[in-house]
Every structure is written in structure tokens, then in C-alpha cells.
Amino acid sequence: MKCKRCRRSEAAVDLPSHNSAFCPECFFVFFRRQVEEGIRKFRMLSPSDRVLVCVSGGKDSLVLWDILSELGFRTEGLHIDLGIDGYSARSREKSLAYAVSRGKELIVVDLRAEGVPIPAAAKRSSKEECAVCGTVKRYFFNRIAAERGFTAVATGHNLDDEAARLLGNLLHWDSDHLSRQHPLLPESADGLVRKVKPLWRVSEMETAAYGFLKGIDYVTEECPMSEDATSLVYKKALSHIEDEMPGTRRRFYQGFLHQNRDVPKNSVALDQGEETPPVKCISCGAPTYTEICSFCRLKEKVTKTRGRS
Amino acid sequence: MIRVRMPQKKQELEVPGPRRVSDILADAGVRPTTVIVTHGKKLLTRDQRVEDGETIEIISVVSGG
Numbered sequence: 558m559k560c561k562r563c564r565r566s567e568a569a570v571d572l573p574s575h576n577s578a579f580c581p582e583c584f585f586v587f588f589r590r591q592v593e594e595g596i597r598k599f600r601m602l603s604p605s606d607r608v609l610v611c612v613s614g615g616k617d618s619l620v621l622w623d624i625l626s627e628l629g630f631r632t633e634g635l636h637i638d639l640g641i642d643g644y645s646a647r648s649r650e651k652s653l654a655y656a657v658s659r660g661k662e663l664i665v666v667d668l669r670a671e672g673v674p675i676p677a678a679a680k681r682s683s684k685e686e687c688a689v690c691g692t693v694k695r696y697f698f699n700r701i702a703a704e705r706g707f708t709a710v711a712t713g714h715n716l717d718d719e720a721a722r723l724l725g726n727l728l729h730w731d732s733d734h735l736s737r738q739h740p741l742l743p744e745s746a747d748g749l750v751r752k753v754k755p756l757w758r759v760s761e762m763e764t765a766a767y768g769f770l771k772g773i774d775y776v777t778e779e780c781p782m783s784e785d786a787t788s789l790v791y792k793k794a795l796s797h798i799e800d801e802m803p804g805t806r807r808r809f810y811q812g813f814l815h816q817n818r819d820v821p822k823n824s825v826a827l828d829q830g831e832e833t834p835p836v837k838c839i840s841c842g843a844p845t846y847t848e849i850c851s852f853c854r855l856k857e858k859v860t861k862t863r864g865r866s
Numbered sequence: 867m868i869r870v871r872m873p874q875k876k877q878e879l880e881v882p883g884p885r886r887v888s889d890i891l892a893d894a895g896v897r898p899t900t901v902i903v904t905h906g907k908k909l910l911t912r913d914q915r916v917e918d919g920e921t922i923e924i925i926s927v928v929s930g931g
Contacts, residue, residue, distance in 0.1 A: 558911050558913050558914070568911050569908065569909040569910075569911065570909060570911065571911040571912055571913070574899075578911060581909075615929060616927070616929075617929070687930065717928070718929075760899070761900075761927045761928060761929070762899055762900070762901070762902060762927050764927070765902045765925065765927035766902050766909055769902060769904065769909060769925075770909060777873065777874055777925055777926075778874060779874065779926075779929060779930065780929075780930070783929075783930035784930070786930035788930050789928065789930040792928055792930075796897050796899050796900050796928075797897070799899050800897050800898060800899055
């Protein structure tokens, strides 16, 4: 199969969803344009931004860091060591190795040192493990960004992630989450830093292909705590449809964004009226709608349990 | 035989060559949109033919959480 762009070289990546196939050089052009268009469409970032890139050590976040740097944005990485035996050490190592190889700054937060390693936190919570992990990570993304003067927090969520999340929200008719599902959540007056997902137009396969062809060494193993994640069920269903009808996933998510053109407000709570201003957590100062924020409540539970054992 | 490695599943299988990537994926029960297929430092498209004696890797791209 020849590259459909230059028509000379052998294709390395075939993309039935775009009815196309590219050689490595032309694929880099395609990928870069997709990300640029994703940023431009919602005016996610500007050259004056200081961007905190959340880096797990996996393909999406390292590719995100790579392409944002290539596009000329001022970036630093933030890695959260989740405290999961073995897996976290390997993820941290990949993140550090990438940062060193590119001469980039990487901030590391160690959840064991913070008193909330994810395995212990998940045991103390009634929520799904990935939901607990998400709460803790979002807390530190915002806290580190606010403390250190970053103007935007970027995460590596891709088209597959967002389409799976959309399917889940629709299946449960979760109107609160649907109203806030967007690649851009602007900064809020109550202390939330702007959140952006610049990879929302590229698929998981495209991100992996880009990472491989760019020689980015990422963690390929899955988080051992995400084996039962519901997002995997939605992804499986969508990949079945995608194989039969290429391009459906892209049309599904982009159609949703087209129908809901207004960028939602950024908020720490989903179910609060807009008239209700948040307060500062009495323990850590983070914006919250309760006296103590959800992170500090979780941390307290973990600490108390440790005290008893 | 073609050696097919699937590192995340810690599995390896052998299929008779030559064989197209799309057929190998079908043999392995893998959906094409959920993986990349590599041969050394090269990425393979689904229509490419793998020769007897070659080793390829099927790398899952699906992440949960």
C-alpha cells in the first residue's frame, strides 16, 4: 500500500476511518495537523500559556508532551506516582527517561509520601478504583498548576477515551457529566486552572503509531487496577462498531461536540447551582462545596485506617 | 512459521507463512483498530505480507481508567 499523501513511499499506518494511509513522514504531518486543529477549534492554548502536561508514562501523555513541545508551547511535565507496586516504579522511570532525553522539567508527586497511595485509597472508598484515582490525580493536577503559576493543565485523553466516556454517559443518561464533557474546561474564578485535551481528535491507535514511529519509549503494560474499568467495556463496544463501520467513533464524538457548541463552565461539583459559590477547604484550601474537599476526606480515611492497623 | 508475539498478554503463537497482517490478526482474535503491528522498527499495515521465519509483535493500544 502506497502513502496516499506523497504517493511515493510505502504506507506504514493505514487509517480506514479517514479512508487514508500514510508513510511515517506524511503521518507526522497528518497527526500534527489533527492536534493543531483540535487546539485551534476551541482556542485551547495560546503561545503565552505555561502548560502543565500530566504524564503517566503511557503513550498518550508522552505523545502529548512531545507534540506540544514540537508545536512550540512552553511545557513542563507532572507525574503522579500512584503507589502501585511495580507498575508505578516502571511508569515513573519511563516518564523520567523521556524528560531527561528531551531536556524537559518533570515534577513528581509521590502518593505514598502524600499519604494516599491508590491501592489503600481505593480500599477506603465506595467508588470504583479508577474513579478514586481520577479524584486524586485531578486534585494534584490543579493544586500543582495553581501553586506554580501554570495557565493550563493538559491531559492525554484521546478520541477513543472521549467517545467511550460519551457512550457511558449516554447509556446512563448522566446529564451532569454530559453537560461538562468537553475538550476544554476554562479556568474558573474559584481557583480551577483551565483543563485541555489536545488529543481529542486522534485515536488511540494513531497515538500509539505516532509514539512508536517517533521512538518514544512508553509503558505498554496496563495499570493492574484498571482491569475491570467500565471504560474498557465501552471501548470494546465502540471498536466492534468501528471495525464494521470505520469513522463512526469520530462522527459520534465530533457530532456530540457540534450539537453542544457552548464550552461548559469548570466546576468542582456537578450538582451545584451556579448561584452557589464554592468555599475553600478548611484543611488544604482547595475550592470545594463542602467544608472539607473530597481529597482531604479520602486522605483522612486512609490515615485513620493506618492508625488503627 | 511466523512468530507472533503479544507482549502485554505474555503470549506467543506461531502461524504458517507467508500471511497477511489482517489474517494474522484474525487468527489471533484481535480487532485491528485496537493494536499496532510492528516488525523490528517498522510499523506494518494490514495488507502487508509477513514471510516465513519473521517475528512480529502485536501491541495493544487500549488503555482503561
